[in-house]
Amino acid sequence: MNDSNGLGFYLPGALLLVAAALKAPALYRNPRDELLRSVVTLLVLATAVFGFTAIPTLVAVNRITGIPNAAAPVVFSLLTAFSGANIVLIFRWSSGPEDAERTRRRSRLCTVVTLAVIAAVNVLFALGDTPVERLRDLDTYYASTPYIREMILLYLAAHTTAAVTMTLLCRRWAREVHGPLRAGLTLIASGYVLNLLYDAAKFSAIGARWAGGDWDVLSAEVAPAFASVSALLVGTGFVLPLVSQHVTGQWDMWSRYVRLRPLSRELRAATRHSINLAGGPWTPIEIRLTQRESDIHDGILTVSPYLHAAVREQALRRELAAGRPADEAEAVADAAALARAVVLWGRARGGPEPAAPRAASPVLISPNTPSGLVRMSRALATSATVRSCRQAAAAEQGTPA
Template identity: 50%
Template sequence: MKGLDFYIPAGVLVIAFTCKLPGLTRHWRDPLVRAVSVLLLVASSVFFFAAPPTIAAVNRITGIPNFSAPLVYCILTAFSASCLLLLINWRGGPDERARSLSRWCVGSYSAVILSQFSLFAIGGAPVERLRDFDTYYANTPFIREMILIYLVAHTVAAVVMTVLCRRWSLHVRGSLRSGLILMVCGFMLNLVFDAAKFAAVGARWAGQDLDVLSTAVAPPVASFSALLIGTGFVLPLVVQQLSALYQTWATYHRLGPLWRELRTVVPHGSRAVRISWWSAADLRVTQRVADIHDGILHLDPYFDHGLRDRARAAALTAGAAIAQAEATAEAVMVAAAVRARAADPEEKVIGSADAYTSATAQGPRDLVRISRALRRSPAVAETRRSAASTESSHP
């Protein structure tokens, strides 16, 4: 079980990164997508390389006692920088300003990382310490400065992120606000982590021993803070993606009544190519819209535009909104045309109708209204009953 308190959060973050990998490959040029992916990858690296078994393995492989110390410090510094980068790109604004802030952030934290490795190379840390490196070498020249630099850099990032996220959360709502609040809590815990580390190191400077704050208190606080921060960053993005997916599937199902009404009028051989059941939702919507347009084209000679105008006028008289009245009128005309087409198996009707554009001019949204009217409108039901009566009276 040794090291599981580090490896479990590392694994969770790797899974989150893997879930984002397809989007990263498709949208590599998007700064926000890159920032999210880098944050998840760096955060998982922090926990993996900070685990005592990994620390011992890295020291053994490199042959340098405590080489893991500057490595972990640098990864933690990179995590602080990636948080700032993500927030810069997440907030939006002028592209030039975002690029300028990003360059400043990368440059500043790169200098911190370089100084950490330089100070470790100059200083001396011959005794391997897997859990208490900070306090054991708190009074060692150059190593002391390396520890102080990483704590200051981490604290600055935590303070900046706490202030900015809290300020931003006051102006937004929904999942974004929830994510920002989680991030505020996470970065405040980061400050608790930094306070515990500073207290333990400061105690060593004063000749006291508060190592327990660094070895027992700080690690679980860091794990929980990383969970809150990662969740805060990912939550709005996941909710946005799920919402978009839901809207796409909702559109697909709402188009169902119109699609089923028209599918019988399209000759089987001329229908659009079928797609597999596992295809993406947006592709299925596109296919369904194409099928509807094909059906409309085949029905064009049977459209009664006078019937449509009368149905629209009746809907407006009944108090319907203009958009709803138009959708109802289109649905009435489609329902009547389907039955007229069915009553003409030998296709004797010579098409002279105007081109059908009203339902397709605005795309799927208008088709959804027509589809809903086909299922719910009393006028459509009356049209179907009238058509059925006519058919029964003319055997």
């Protein structure tokens, strides 16, 4: 799979780099978000693993440094760092606010151990001797070389330990969750099972060399294939729940924004735009929704002197008697009182009639929650009770409904 042009490694690496770039703006806005920082670090390290494992990159590193096989400790260090970053991310991902301090301690310990292994790998390489460049079979070619042998075994041992740890952590957590998070954890665990197969292939090839055999194909061909698929599964497993959460959140906000349109239209004339966040067609939905909800509350405040508890109570009794659930009945009653208040406010605004006295206490209940606003908006668009109150108010004032 690791062909001479490296496309089998560069292409998945590019996809992971794109995923990291997509998360970078969020990290720039929230630099102290430890979970987000861990995700971006993981994606960057995964990209580096793919990039530096490709044959053209190995050749380039060796040529630039002038040291045969200088790329080997670089690759081993990146693999070790990637494994450590996975464990740190799982620690931070699976812990709640009450476990923050313990998570920091475990993350620091994992980071220290990872850095120690990376340092040892590079020291052992510096102490050893690798005069012949080996791009595909360094593990087996130098399997009996002092210090290089220990370097290879150290990185494989660290990699195996991380794979076992991640597999157990992900499987245990996956039993407690559902949906995209469970799917993501299953992908990660599957990726680390392939990592274990990678380690098994490497150890088998090295053991065969010690015994005088030749199983180099396991190390040079089979193991890299396991590693490539594993990195994709692990990267996808981490990204999937985060992307799903983002998409779900965006969908929920757009849905609320659209469903609040009837209420926004009802209060359009009474809205004074206490804030103005709109910035054209490219305005994010978070800002659009905030603007709409602010305008709605501003409009309700404007017409509040014309809200009457008696109108609301009458509509509420009618809806409850008709068998409507309590929360929907309250939304219809609030919408009916609001529709009548808008008509009275419009009539007073256009004539000499003085404004009605402001209510001593809030009349409406639904605007206190986002879901209540949505139910109230739906009632304005669909309820016969609301239409009846609006028409009655218009008829009383002598204006068309």
